[in-house]
Amino acid sequence: MASLNKRVSQWIIGGVLATYSLAVSASDVEVLHWWTSAGEAKAASVLREGIEQQGHQWQDFAVGGRAGISAMNTLRIRAISGNPPLAAQIKGPEITEWARLGFLRNLNEIAEAEHWEEKIPAPLRDVMQYQGNYVAAPINIHRVNWLWVNLRAFEAANADIPTDFDSFFSAADKLQQAGFIPIALGGEPWQVATLFDSLALSVLGPQDYQRAFLDFDRKALLSDDVVKAFTLLAKMRQYVDDTGQGRNWSDTTRLLIDNQAGMQVMGDWAKGEFFAADQQEGKAFTCVAFPGTKKAFSYNVDSFVFFKPNSQSERQSQTDMASYLLTPQFQRDFNRYKGSLPIRFDVPLPKGDRCAQQSRDAFIYAQENDTLSPSMSHGLSTTRYVQSAVFDVINEFFYKPEQTPREATEALYRAILSAQA
Known part of the structure; x- marks a missing residue:
């Protein structure tokens, strides 16, 4: 395992520095993601509309290219400089890396209130946790x-x-x-x-x-x-x-x-x-x-992490967003555009979407037969x-x-x- 200093250096060297406005008001929710294609943009709009309906202002932080690699490079620069967004699309072992460095907010309170243990398939729960605590919220299964x-x-x-x-x-x-x-x-x-x-x-x-x-x-x-x-x-x-x-x-x-x-x-x-x-x-x-x-x-899973907030209003904005991600409405509408399965298997699939039904059937089979x-x-x-x-x-x-x-x-x-x- 590389040392912490080595990893931080690698993050900086590997990053691509871009200029973004640093003035974000407390009611704004700045969200990093890499959903820039036609279908992805429609899916992202579902998230934006949901956040705005809760009284918050969506601040888009979209960095397309290279399947999220460009976005992660830019995020590292923002985080190391002490100015991370409130929420960021991060997945897999990267979640553990950020949690280990102390950047991420603990989401246990939200997970318990929203019954994530009942809604998230068992094989995917561990990926969202660090040292037994939820630090990420999954939204789909590809x-x-x-x-x-x-x-x-x-x-x-x-x-x-x-x-x-x-x-x-x-x-x-x-x-x-x-x-x-x-x-x-x-x-x-x-x-x-x-x-x-x-x-x-x-x-x-x-x-x-x-x-x-x-x-x-x-x-x-x-x-x-x-x-x-x-x-x-x-x-x-x-x-x-x-x-x-x-x-x-x-x-x-x-x-x-x-x-x-x-x-x-x-x-x-x-x-x-x-x-x-x-x-x-x-x-x-x-x-x-x-x-x-x-x-x-x-499988590939999209998920969001939330960087430690600087104020109670930022914390509330994060809580509202994290709570929204696993609601039936968001799960249904977002994943219809994204092409993915809802993370919640109690959410109905779009009528007539045979690919989605085949995917859900295949996931269930693979989970039961250890081929996931x-x-x-x-x-x-x-x-x-x-x-x-x-x-x-x-x-x-x-x-x-x-x-x-x-x-x-x-x-x-x-x-x-x-x-x-």
């Missing part, structure tokens, strides 16, 4: 291991919806021959890692996936199955377009919406983009579990130090074909060891 299918392209290419890797690559060939981009992939490191994440989950299976990317077991990380996952990743190079490097995820989803691409491997936040574009599931697009992962569930896996590529299974090291290895392999899958596997193991030091 399934990462989805394959999104443009039904118009599949019909034009006479391709079948994939159920395994043979049918996946057969569909990719047909889509390519018909003039479509077979696999829509933005060249950001986290997007390539998301693709590898689903490949690893498929090939290793949930138990060995957890041994490799949660426990960092040497045997699992150096196994032939990880080599196979890299081999499949290499095969996918020929099916992506050559203009995708640096393209964000929502613009990549747009390739399916605009009927230019056939498939995208992405979490169900992509569904929010389809709905924002007035696309209908079952007609324009559909969702299927990534090949080999039908009975698995790789925190996503490596989305920071739920490990620290950002390890995550960054994994991203570097996967992207170097994907964009440098001269490296062999075995070499990439060994490089991945070494990178994880180094990042843990």
